[in-house]
Amino acid sequence: MKTAAKPRRRAAPRHPAHDAGTRDRILEAAGEVFAAEGFRRATVREICARAKVNIAAINYHFGDKYELYREVFSHFARAGIEQYPVTFDPGGKPEPQLRAFCRNFTRRLLDPGRPAWHGRLIAREMVEPTPLLDEIVKSFMRPQWETILRIVAANVGAPPGSELARRCATSLIGQMLFQHNCRAVIDRVQPGQEYTPEENDRRAAFVAEFSLAALRALRGAAKRKAVAR
Amino acid sequence: MKTAAKPRRRAAPRHPAHDAGTRDRILEAAGEVFAAEGFRRATVREICARAKVNIAAINYHFGDKYELYREVFSHFARAGIEQYPVTFDPGGKPEPQLRAFCRNFTRRLLDPGRPAWHGRLIAREMVEPTPLLDEIVKSFMRPQWETILRIVAANVGAPPGSELARRCATSLIGQMLFQHNCRAVIDRVQPGQEYTPEENDRRAAFVAEFSLAALRALRGAAKRKAVAR
DNA sequence: GGGCGTGTCAAACATCTGTTTGAAATAGGT
DNA sequence: ACCTATTTCAAACAGATGTTTGACACGCCC
Numbered sequence: 001m002k003t004a005a006k007p008r009r010r011a012a013p014r015h016p017a018h019d020a021g022t023r024d025r026i027l028e029a030a031g032e033v034f035a036a037e038g039f040r041r042a043t044v045r046e047i048c049a050r051a052k053v054n055i056a057a058i059n060y061h062f063g064d065k066y067e068l069y070r071e072v073f074s075h076f077a078r079a080g081i082e083q084y085p086v087t088f089d090p091g092g093k094p095e096p097q098l099r100a101f102c103r104n105f106t107r108r109l110l111d112p113g114r115p116a117w118h119g120r121l122i123a124r125e126m127v128e129p130t131p132l133l134d135e136i137v138k139s140f141m142r143p144q145w146e147t148i149l150r151i152v153a154a155n156v157g158a159p160p161g162s163e164l165a166r167r168c169a170t171s172l173i174g175q176m177l178f179q180h181n182c183r184a185v186i187d188r189v190q191p192g193q194e195y196t197p198e199e200n201d202r203r204a205a206f207v208a209e210f211s212l213a214a215l216r217a218l219r220g221a222a223k224r225k226a227v228a229r
Numbered sequence: 230m231k232t233a234a235k236p237r238r239r240a241a242p243r244h245p246a247h248d249a250g251t252r253d254r255i256l257e258a259a260g261e262v263f264a265a266e267g268f269r270r271a272t273v274r275e276i277c278a279r280a281k282v283n284i285a286a287i288n289y290h291f292g293d294k295y296e297l298y299r300e301v302f303s304h305f306a307r308a309g310i311e312q313y314p315v316t317f318d319p320g321g322k323p324e325p326q327l328r329a330f331c332r333n334f335t336r337r338l339l340d341p342g343r344p345a346w347h348g349r350l351i352a353r354e355m356v357e358p359t360p361l362l363d364e365i366v367k368s369f370m371r372p373q374w375e376t377i378l379r380i381v382a383a384n385v386g387a388p389p390g391s392e393l394a395r396r397c398a399t400s401l402i403g404q405m406l407f408q409h410n411c412r413a414v415i416d417r418v419q420p421g422q423e424y425t426p427e428e429n430d431r432r433a434a435f436v437a438e439f440s441l442a443a444l445r446a447l448r449g450a451a452k453r454k455a456v457a458r
Numbered sequence: 459g460g461g462c463g464t465g466t467c468a469a470a471c472a473t474c475t476g477t478t479t480g481a482a483a484t485a486g487g488t
Numbered sequence: 489a490c491c492t493a494t495t496t497c498a499a500a501c502a503g504a505t506g507t508t509t510g511a512c513a514c515g516c517c518c
Contacts, residue, residue, distance in 0.1 A: 272474085272475065272476085273475075273476060273477090274474095274475075274476090284476085284477090285477080285478080285479090287476090287477090288476085288477060288478075293476075293477075294475095294476065294477090
């Protein structure tokens, strides 16, 4: 199974008739399967079965599995970003923005349904990287990272590029990603976990409070350090 | 590729001559490859090449790939647990114990070298579960989880089984696991990351301080809540 | 109706992966 | 040296997976 490098037949050009059927069904099915299984474990047979199309359709419409994977990312990015925006307003208050960030970030990972597929695709790609990772870092992750750094920096009172802000942002994101990426384990050591939207929001709220408490204290500590000097 | 359920030839019984060669070389190679690649992506061909043995040797000595995987876990558990102990002493101070936990947990994920393979095997199994997960949860993860809960509970001043302790423990672990599991992304959005033992300890120390600050604050909040009532 | 382009299909193909097989080599004991 | 058990080996095998192929169907335009 070669993921890249081999010259491929060009995927069929987009055509008005295309958007009414097979191609879209494949994208939908692939979005769901890739988000749940990741690139490697997802099979074209499962995607085609789910989409009720012939197995050669992926090659006809997308060229190959890898290009389908790439298309899935761009196809679902918009919905995911709109539904779960992560933004920073320099004129706004830092704490509510961090809370909003936690809520949206957690939702994009744990929410049931289609808009969360993008978030889950990203999360999977993070733990099982494919050759597409570099593109995704450039187009999505790095800009998001910069935004998160700003949110965190505003709360901890350090420049966004500082080591303090970076470490805090790492700690913040890790808490939420853990709840998605290691869910199989969490559910086993903590039986009875629920994943309703309300419970997911409670998770997000806790991460926000835990982290805000830490950021406040670290902000205080940095201030005392500056005064002492 | 069937990971389980098929009746398998019994692996060769252990024999004095065994421990001097092929079998051990396979275990070493497999420990390294499984820790780096996970079960699914690791191939018996790579393991055998690394161990300089014939490809049929895995089946002869271990039965099949999956049994080898299981053996690798038990084989490396002892070294990992000894090198990176996670324990709780009820008579000891809570904060130094949490710091020690962070240090050892982070080291078991990020340290170079063999003793960290067990930790990395566990981390990989968490994000890409195999049918072995239930066994590992029972033999290793759940006991560890209970210990971590105790450490956290002592710091936050709540019972180990409480929701507060559980959420805090989740937040604590997530920070460290993120640094290992999503390392490919971290290295791309934060170029220049170093993974020397010293730098790893600095990471651990930061997670400890971040989390202790949060725990102190949450402890205070819980106390004020109790008083108010 | 014919020609051309597009889309679909079943079968075949190519590759990879884990496993099996039977012969040969090796090790250990008498 | 001989016998038996164990170990190793190369080749073959079986199954899974992604891709290709060529025929056919369909739609559109002249």
